[in-house]
Amino acid sequence: xxxxxxxxxxxxxxxxxxxxxxxxxxxxxxxxxxxxxxxxxxxxxxxxxxxxxxxxxxxxxxxxxxxxxxxxxxxxxxxxxxxxxxxxxxxxxxxxxxxxxxxxxxxxxxxxxxxxxxxxxxxxxxxxxxxxxxxxxxxxxxxxxxxxxxxxxxxxxxxxxxxxxxxxxxxxxxxxxxxxxxxxxxxxxxxxxxxxxxxxxxxxxxxxxxxxxxxxxxxxxxxxxxxxxxxxxxxxxxxxxxxxxxxxxxxxxxxxxxxxxxxxxxxxxxxxxxxxxxxxxxxxxxxxxxxxxxxxxxxxxxxxxxxxxxxxxxxxxxxxxxxxxxxxxxxxxxxxxxxxxxxxxxxxxxxxxxxxxxxxxxxx
Numbered sequence: 001x002x003x004x005x006x007x008x009x010x011x012x013x014x015x016x017x018x019x020x021x022x023x024x025x026x027x028x029x030x031x032x033x034x035x036x037x038x039x040x041x042x043x044x045x046x047x048x049x050x051x052x053x054x055x056x057x058x059x060x061x062x063x064x065x066x067x068x069x070x071x072x073x074x075x076x077x078x079x080x081x082x083x084x085x086x087x088x089x090x091x092x093x094x095x096x097x098x099x100x101x102x103x104x105x106x107x108x109x110x111x112x113x114x115x116x117x118x119x120x121x122x123x124x125x126x127x128x129x130x131x132x133x134x135x136x137x138x139x140x141x142x143x144x145x146x147x148x149x150x151x152x153x154x155x156x157x158x159x160x161x162x163x164x165x166x167x168x169x170x171x172x173x174x175x176x177x178x179x180x181x182x183x184x185x186x187x188x189x190x191x192x193x194x195x196x197x198x199x200x201x202x203x204x205x206x207x208x209x210x211x212x213x214x215x216x217x218x219x220x221x222x223x224x225x226x227x228x229x230x231x232x233x234x235x236x237x238x239x240x241x242x243x244x245x246x247x248x249x250x251x252x253x254x255x256x257x258x259x260x261x262x263x264x265x266x267x268x269x270x271x272x273x274x275x276x277x278x279x280x281x282x283x284x285x286x287x288x289x290x291x292x293x294x295x296x297x298x299x300x301x302x303x304x305x306x307x308x309x310x311x312x313x314x315x316x317x318x319x320x321x322x323x324x325x326x327x328x329x330x331x332x333x334x335x336x337x338x339x340x341x342x343x344x345x346x347x348x349x350x351x352x353x354x355x356x357x358x359x360x361x362x363x364x
Contacts, residue, residue: 046315046341046349050088053350057081057343058093062100063117068342071120075105075113075130079137080347086144087354094145098157101138110168111160112183113138129182132169133198135161140203143210155210162207166215174248177215177222191243193253196230197266199223201274226250227271227279232258233303236282238267252303261300261309262344265317268324269352280324287321297321315341316348323352 047053057064057077064077078101085094104125105113115131117124142158145151169180173192179199180186186193204223208216229250230242240263241253252258260283268280290297297318298308313321 047346049354050084050090050350053084053346054090054093057346058097062093062096062098063104064097064343066343068344070118073117073119075101075115075134075138077134077343077347078105078113079134079141080351082141083137083144084347084350084354086141086148089148091145091149094141098138098142102157110183111164112168115182129184132165132179132181133195133200135165135169136198136200136203136207139165140200140206143203143206159210162211165207166211166213170215170219173244174246176226176244176248177218178226178244179219179223189246191245191254193255194226194242194244195240195263196227196238196242197240197263197270199227199267199270201270201276205274224276224279227267227276231282233306235286235301235303237286237301237303238264238283239303240264257300258302258304259300260303265313265320265348269320269348272324284325287325291321291325314345314348316345316352319349319352 047056057067058081059065059073063073064081066072066074066077078097082094082097082101085091085097101113104117105115107114107128107130112130112135114125114128115134116127118126139158139161142154142161146155146158168183171178171180171187171192178192178194181193181195181198201220204216204220208220226244227238230238232239232252237260239252239256240259240261241256243251243253245251268283271277271279287297296312299311299313299317300309301307
């Protein structure tokens, strides 16, 4: 949903620079959750695989802990965890995460998920709103799980979520079919705010095959056109958030910094994973230019002014760069990254390393 990864990465960089060994989000809940592995703590090294990631971030009851955001859990993390568990063939972990997600985050009125669980707040799930990327990731993980394990309940649950996404989260503006970031909060009379990284292309392709409704064809076609239109500044980079105006214009979101940053880094990753590399050409040119000069890749860049973050991209972000460039990081040797590691950086690294290295199982 709309927690601020910019603040998270600034805080992480400052904490590591001052010698602090823990993430700012290491709460009593996460510190005591599993003393053997310390889920929610800042890991000493990047997880090499799902088993490492699980030992650090998966609470025994089935929730993925976001170590950089106060030990909360969210539908995004549950979706990523389920995808990584499916990829590793870990049915037990997959079903534990699914069970916790359904019991804790599932909305009673529609087959979507409340986006945030905060264990140390008086009301752990206070916001009823969903986060569309979390819904998409969970549904896609279920489709893949059915393809692997042939469990009818996985496909049945996936179809419920896919139908809810189609009915509740596709919105028309100025002749465009758009994917809303959530059920509420992003549509105004003059504009609709969209997060381009919520277009998880392999998942949308899978939904089109599973559901078969024409709405997916239209959303995908319009989404590809939006990806072309939503490139800004002299380098034509995507933006973390955009506004699609009632007039049809596409501009950086008025309420957000106009940055190619912590959200938008997933845009070219999903495009490459979804066989849409033609949409990545401008980002590839930007990254190749920096790598060719031996310059660090900044954590964000203002697409309008060219201002750059005063710290480098995370290790997970560099893994994304390597995957999109097709180098697996070989040409990035010697480039620095922000110090430390946390949930989001490690998710990016594992997605780049394993999830998209072969064709996704996506058909029932």
